[in-house]
Amino acid sequence: MKLRLNYRKVNPSAYKAMMALEQYVSGQIEDKVLYELLKIRVSQLNGCSFCLDMHAKDLLKLGDYADHxxxxxxxxxxxxxxxxxxxxxxxxxTVTEISHQGVPTELINKVREHFSEAELVDLIMAINTINSWNRIAITTGMYPGCFN
Structure with a gap:
């Protein structure tokens, strides 16, 4: 396999902007297991091998989550x-596949039973951030180990 484009090298400002968003979101979500599960599931849906590998390993560093x-x-x-x-x-x-049905009010109401409105916004930001990372990785041809 060959990396199509090392966006980090050719446009470090774009990488810096994504990292700023990532740092914001990761600082807002206190439950790191929940955050890694979110990133893994979205990466599964998008078919991003680079992010799946990274976040599965990150989750395993938090404990015995192999079954998860x-x-x-x-x-x-x-x-x-x-x-x-x-x-x-x-x-x-639902947010990752938003074109299928939008985001039903019933789902937002279910989320509000477990998360505050500020936490809901943070979840939306986290979902959007990993979707962006996935799209960058897939488009540029990133794969596990491509930067080693």
Whole structure:
């Protein structure tokens, strides 16, 4: 495999802008397990191997979450995930695939049962950020280990 474009080198300002957004979002979401699950699920939906590899490894650094990683794509069918995680995953999927049905008010109301409105905005920002990272990685041909 070959990296199509090393955007970090050819446009460091763009990379810096994305990192600023990432730093903001990562500083807002206190539950790091929840945050990594969000990033993994969105990366699965988008088919981003680079981000999937990175965030699965990041989640494993937080503890024994191998089952969470293995079963994340079928989270609706297993009792492993908390109700809060389920609501976040539904939101992450819906926002990522927003062209399919928009974001139903019922879902926002479910999210509000587990998250404050400020936290909801942070989740939306986190979903948008990982979607942006995925699109950059896929478009430029990034893959696990491409920068080693």
């Amino acid at each position: 990683i293995l079963l994340l794509s079928v989270w609706r069918e297993v009792p492993l995930f908390t109700e809060k995680e389920r609501v976040m995953l539904e939101l992450a999927e």
